[in-house]
Amino acid sequence: MFTGIVEELGSILSITQTGSSLELSIKCSFANELSLGESVAVNGTCLTVTKKTDSSFCADVTPESFRRTSLADLQTGSLVNLERAMKANGRFGGHIVSGHVDGVGRIISFEKEENAVNVKLAVNSELARYIIEKGSVCIDGISLTVATIEYSEAESIFSVAVIPHTWENTTLSKKSSGSKVNIECDLVGKYMEHFLGFSAMMNENKKNSEALQDFMTNFPSFH
Incomplete structure (x- = not known):
């Protein structure tokens, strides 16, 4: 962790x-x-x-x-x-990160705004579904907050605001437009989607099973 x-x-x-x-x-x-x-x-x-x-x-x-x-x-x-890895008695300075990368994103641009560098990145729809405005995202191992996101079926664009300390002490300042970066989406969101989807699937399977059982019970027998 x-x-x-x-x-x-x-x-x-x-x-x-x-x-x-x-x-x-x-x-x-x-x-x-x-x-x-x-x-x-x-x-x-x-x-x-x-x-x-x-x-x-x-x-x-x-x-x-x-x-x-x-x-x-x-x-x-x-x-x-x-x-x-975080010590059990350590502080959570960022957010919960597993180190299990979901996929690769691509840097589109850098824009300086006062004390921040706004970085725009592109990700596919499989990753974008877990990225929300003001939510957490991990980019090349860096805990960042999503500033904006524009969803699209093909490729979604989101941005993060990078403070001077992070800019100077990570690899982000060494990147350029087109650079690939590792993306790990928020862990909680992925588990919530799985649990809700799994529950819906099990309920649907149960309904289908009960319907089949009811059909077999009431189906007339011909001899």
């Missing part, structure tokens, strides 16, 4: 690719504090520490994460947002 508050910028030391899987070696200052098997969010993707030194750690990227995230676009030297 994470909060979307980026702890530091790490850098990619090496990438070993085998088909649609990767092994990433990442330089970071807290590597010596990590334990094997510990979770670290890398650009918002929950990865497991498999090896470590005093200054770096390794993590595997599975084919599913390779397909679902933008980690496949990383290169040696790329900067990445890092966050360790």
Whole structure:
């Protein structure tokens, strides 16, 4: 479990690719504090520490994460947002983030407005359904608030306002128009949709079963 508050910028030391899987070696200052098997969010993707030194750690990227995230676009030297899993007695500075990326969005534009940078992004309808104005969204592991959203069947556009601290201490300032970013939608919304949809499906199945049973009971028997 994470909060979307980026702890530091790490850098990619090496990438070993085998088909649609990767092994990433990442330089970071807290590597010596990590334990094997510990979770670290890398650009918002929950990865497991498999090896470590005093200054770096390794993590595997599975084919599913390779397909679902933008980690496949990383290169040696790329900067990445890092966050360790939240401690049980820690503060929720952002929002509830699982590190399970829902899909990839695309940056459209940056616009400076006084002390903020307004970033516009495009997402497909599968992601847009979970994004609401003033709701939470995680972009490359950064907890942000949705400022505006324009829904469309093909591609929806939403914006976030980035404060100077976040701009200076995350990878957002290194991005450009067209850059891909990992999107994790609000966890609560996804579960609510699932529960409501599952309940409706079960009720419909029950009605169909009762109707079939009633039909079989009352259907005349011919011998």
